[in-house]
Amino acid sequence: MATLKIKDLHVEVEGKEILKGVTCNISEGETVALLGPNGHGKSTLLNVIMGHPRYKITSGSLFLDDLDITNMTTDERARAGLFLALQNPCEVPGVINSDFLRAAVNATNEEKISTYKFYKMLDGATKELKMPFDLATRSLNEGFSGGEKKRNEILQLLLLNPKIAMLDEIDSGLDVDAIQVVADVINKEEDQGMGFLVISHYARLFDLIKPTRALVMINGRIVLDGDPSLIKRIDQNGYEFIKTELGISIEKENAQMNEVSIGTCAVKEVIKN
Amino acid sequence: MELVRINNNLNYKANGENTSLNFVIDSNKEVNLFVDEFESLDELIFDVSDYSILHLSLFAKKSINSLKITANIGENSKIIVHFADFSVEKHHLDAVINLNKNNASAEWHLASLSTNKDDKEINVSIYHNHSHTNGKIDNYGVCKDNSKLIFSGISHIIKGCHESSSHQNAKIVVFDNDCKAIAKPILKIDENDIEASHAAVVGKVSDDHIFYLTSRGLSKEEAKMLITLGYLKPILKGFDGNVANDINQLIEGRL
Numbered sequence: 001m002a003t004l005k006i007k008d009l010h011v012e013v014e015g016k017e018i019l020k021g022v023t024c025n026i027s028e029g030e031t032v033a034l035l036g037p038n039g040h041g042k043s044t045l046l047n048v049i050m051g052h053p054r055y056k057i058t059s060g061s062l063f064l065d066d067l068d069i070t071n072m073t074t075d076e077r078a079r080a081g082l083f084l085a086l087q088n089p090c091e092v093p094g095v096i097n098s099d100f101l102r103a104a105v106n107a108t109n110e111e112k113i114s115t116y117k118f119y120k121m122l123d124g125a126t127k128e129l130k131m132p133f134d135l136a137t138r139s140l141n142e143g144f145s146g147g148e149k150k151r152n153e154i155l156q157l158l159l160l161n162p163k164i165a166m167l168d169e170i171d172s173g174l175d176v177d178a179i180q181v182v183a184d185v186i187n188k189e190e191d192q193g194m195g196f197l198v199i200s201h202y203a204r205l206f207d208l209i210k211p212t213r214a215l216v217m218i219n220g221r222i223v224l225d226g227d228p229s230l231i232k233r234i235d236q237n238g239y240e241f242i243k244t245e246l247g248i249s250i251e252k253e254n255a256q257m258n259e260v261s262i263g264t265c266a267v268k269e270v271i272k273n
Numbered sequence: 274m275e276l277v278r279i280n281n282n283l284n285y286k287a288n289g290e291n292t293s294l295n296f297v298i299d300s301n302k303e304v305n306l307f308v309d310e311f312e313s314l315d316e317l318i319f320d321v322s323d324y325s326i327l328h329l330s331l332f333a334k335k336s337i338n339s340l341k342i343t344a345n346i347g348e349n350s351k352i353i354v355h356f357a358d359f360s361v362e363k364h365h366l367d368a369v370i371n372l373n374k375n376n377a378s379a380e381w382h383l384a385s386l387s388t389n390k391d392d393k394e395i396n397v398s399i400y401h402n403h404s405h406t407n408g409k410i411d412n413y414g415v416c417k418d419n420s421k422l423i424f425s426g427i428s429h430i431i432k433g434c435h436e437s438s439s440h441q442n443a444k445i446v447v448f449d450n451d452c453k454a455i456a457k458p459i460l461k462i463d464e465n466d467i468e469a470s471h472a473a474v475v476g477k478v479s480d481d482h483i484f485y486l487t488s489r490g491l492s493k494e495e496a497k498m499l500i501t502l503g504y505l506k507p508i509l510k511g512f513d514g515n516v517a518n519d520i521n522q523l524i525e526g527r528l
Contacts (some may be wrong), residue, residue, distance in 0.1 A: 050488050053480065078490040086488075090481050094413075094503025100486065102501060105491035139503070156489060 002065050002081060002163040003027040004049070004195070009060035011041075011048050015140055017043045020220040021060070028163050031186065031196040033206055033231055036217035037239055038251060042199045043087060045217070046166045050084040051077050059192070064163070081163030085153035085170050087199075092140040098122060100140050101159055108160050123157040130181055146173025154182050157189070164195040171205040183208035203235040218242055219251050274316075279304055287311045298325045300347075306330070307516065312360060314339045323347040323374065330511050332520060333360040341367045348374035350377070355511020357520050358385035363392040368426075370399045371500035372406035372437075383412045386527055387420040387452070394407065396425040399439060406437045412506045414445040415528070416454040423454075428469065429461040438468040445475045446504055501528060 004026045011019035018041050026032050036042050048055045049062060051074035062070045069077050092100075101122065106112045113121075126133050129151050141149050150173050157165050167186075171179050186196060186209045202207060206228070214231050216224035218239070223246060224230060233241070242248050275291040281297055282305040287294065293316035299306055303326040311317060312335045321327045321344065329344075329352060337360045344352050352370065370379045379399055387393050399408035408428055416422040428439035443456035456473040478500050486496035505524050509517045 017452055050484075052484055073493070074484060075490055075492050077495075078488055084488055086485065090479075090485050091480050092485070092503060093500050094502060094505075094507050095486075096503075096506075100309075100489070100499060103495060104489035107492070107495070162490060191526040 001028045001193070002195070004082070004164050004197075005061075005063040006045075006049070007061045007063070009045075009048065009062065010058045011044060011055050013044070013055055015083040018055075018056070018220055020049065022222055024215055024222050024225060026195050026197050028195040029190065029193050030212040031198060031209055032213040033211040033228065034197055034199045034217060035214060035231065035234055040217050040251075041071070041220040042217050043168055044061070046084055046168050046197070046199065049077075049166060050074060050082060055184075056136055059236050076105070078160075078162075082164040083157055083160060083162035085150070085157060085165065085167045087172070089141050089149045090144045091144070091154055093142050095140045097138055097140045098136040101136065101156065104156065107157050121159060125155050126228055128158065128185065129155055130178075131155060147175060147178050150174050150182070151178065154185055158185065162194065164197065166197045166199075168199050169201070170198070171200050171202060179205060180208065203231060206231045216242065218248055223248055274318075279306060283307070284309060287314055289313055292316065295320065298322055298327050300324050302326075304328070307513070310335075311340075314340060315460050316340070317342045319344040319352065321346045321350045321352055324349050324353045327353070328511070329354045330513075330516070331356045332480045332512065332516055333358050334519075334523065336360055336362040336364065337364040339365045339461075342369070344368075344370045345380065346370065346372050346374070346377040346379060349376045350374075351380075353380045353506055353511075354382065356381070356383045357508045357512070358383060358393070358395070359520070359523050360393070361389070361391055364394075366393075366395045368395075368397045370397075370408065371402055372399065372408060373402050375403055376405045377403065378407040379409070380497075381408075381410045381412075382508060382511060383414075383424075385412070385414040385422060385424075385504045386417075386505060386524070387414065387422040387454075388527060389420060390418070391420040391422070393421065394423040394425070397424075399426075399428050401428075401430040401434045401437045401439060404434045405438055406434060408437075408439045410441045410443075410458070412441075412443045412456070413507070414443075414454065415448070415501055415504050416445055416452045417448040419449075419451045421453040424456045424458070424473075427459045427461055428471070430464050430469065432463040435466040436463050437464070440469065441471040443471075443473045444504065446501055447475060447477055448501075468515045498528065 006024050009019050009022040034042050064080050102118050131151050211228045214228050215222050277296050284307045286309045287487050293358045295318040297320045300322040301324045305328040307330045311469045397410050412424040414422050424443040430437050441458035443458045445454040447454050454475045456475050458471040458473050460469050460471050478497050
């Protein structure tokens with residue numbers, strides 16, 4: 001059983017430290033909820049695990065079992081069994097979805113699969129996700145609705161069959177029926193041994209996928225690693241109890257407000273600056 | 274100048290005797306025209322009569338000197354052009370489409386590959402000379418090595434040509450530091466009641482796109498190749514089986 005081991009991970013972006021010592025494990029067969037206020041590093045953690053070049057690991061390590069993946073390239077990590085469903089999957093014009101999916105399946109399998117076998121897999125997976133097959137023949141995510149993009153991420157997950165899958169707000173943009181379809185896939189794959197690390201701000205998805213554990217990330221650190229009852233507590237009461245019970249003050253998201261806003265004379269404000 | 278009247282689908286091979294060709298499509302026809310070996314010509318003219326549709330496919334694989342393409346589109350008529358430009362060396366291409374009558378429309382799709390020391394300038398303009406006319410230009414290019422690729426052109430809606438629409442899109446993906454790519458789509462609008470847009474993108478393959486594709490197991494090189502092919506391959510849908518295969522092989526071979 002594969003385990004992703006994150007040890008004292010420090011990460012910075014453009015000189016600013018975002019993750020300040022993250023330590024946690026995620027194993028195959030478990031579903032872990034990753035919670036936390038906006039801007040505290042949840043998406044950063046997932047992107048770093050996948051090897052996004054924008055993020056720089058300054059210290060700490062990432063292991064998949066005994067394999068040190070800290071300095072591996074993104075594609076090597078994918079081939080080792082990691083998967084990230086993006087919060088905002090990008091549109092890649094001209095790249096046909098099925099061509100991309102086939103290239104991806106061939107890249108992650110030791111043997112190249114036949115065209116017939118691939119289309120059979122694709123047909124099965126699109127049916128499971130109740131996706132129209134023609135989405136597979138269009139340009140990758142181009143002109144897809146928000147929900148179609150998210151389903152397309154799960155389609156990739158089904159075809160690539162990773163050991164550990166990370167889902168970054170997979171439920172945003174999905175309607176109630178689509179959330180159910182995606183949750184069914186997650187539950188089925190979990191039963192078959194896939195591990196999940198899931199970010200969501202809504203209890204609805206977690207009610208359906210029933211995480212085995214919950215992590216809470218505040219100020220770039222995991223401050224709580226506990227049972228799934230945490231999800232309900234946070235859903236009902238927010239993050240205030242972290243402050244009162246753990247004595248951790250929650251840093252505000254430091255997105256600077258533009259000084260020029262509706263209601264001010266934009267030209268005047270700009271000239272003044 | 275040689276005059277060619279066409280009423281049916283035609284694969285025309287230029288024989289090299291004339292330097293210019295004028296194709297005329299009669300009224301009430303819909304034809305597919307593939308012009309082969311046109312690279313040595315100076316001028317190509319297409320007259321699309323009223324109530325007709327011309328699907329024009331052009332595939333340049335050799336060197337072109339200087340070529341002028343003119344299309345004159347009649348009432349309720351349309352021209353749809355697919356131009357696969359895999360010509361080599363230096364060339365200058367000027368295409369002008371005149372939408373002369375009510376409800377005339379034009380779609381222009383170009384995919385151009387520029388490698389080695391190629392030096393290409395492609396100028397595509399659409400003139401809206403009547404109300405209710407629609408024009409769309411999509412120019413996609415890949416620029417490598419020491420080559421130069423320029424996309425330019427004007428979409429001009431003249432005064433009084435109300436309820437017309439004109440859209441231009443120019444995108445070039447740049448591979449190497451020594452190549453030069455310029456995209457300058459221009460809109461000239463003299464009428465208020467119209468719809469128009471233009472977009473120009475020149476740059477390297479996006480890091481986010483590469484991350485997305487590599488996160489599915491593709492190597493960086495494979496990802497870059499797939500994204501680049503995505504600039505050129507959509508042109509294939511304008512060509513029949515054998516020619517489409519030839520173009521496909523050329524794309525994959527030259528990249």
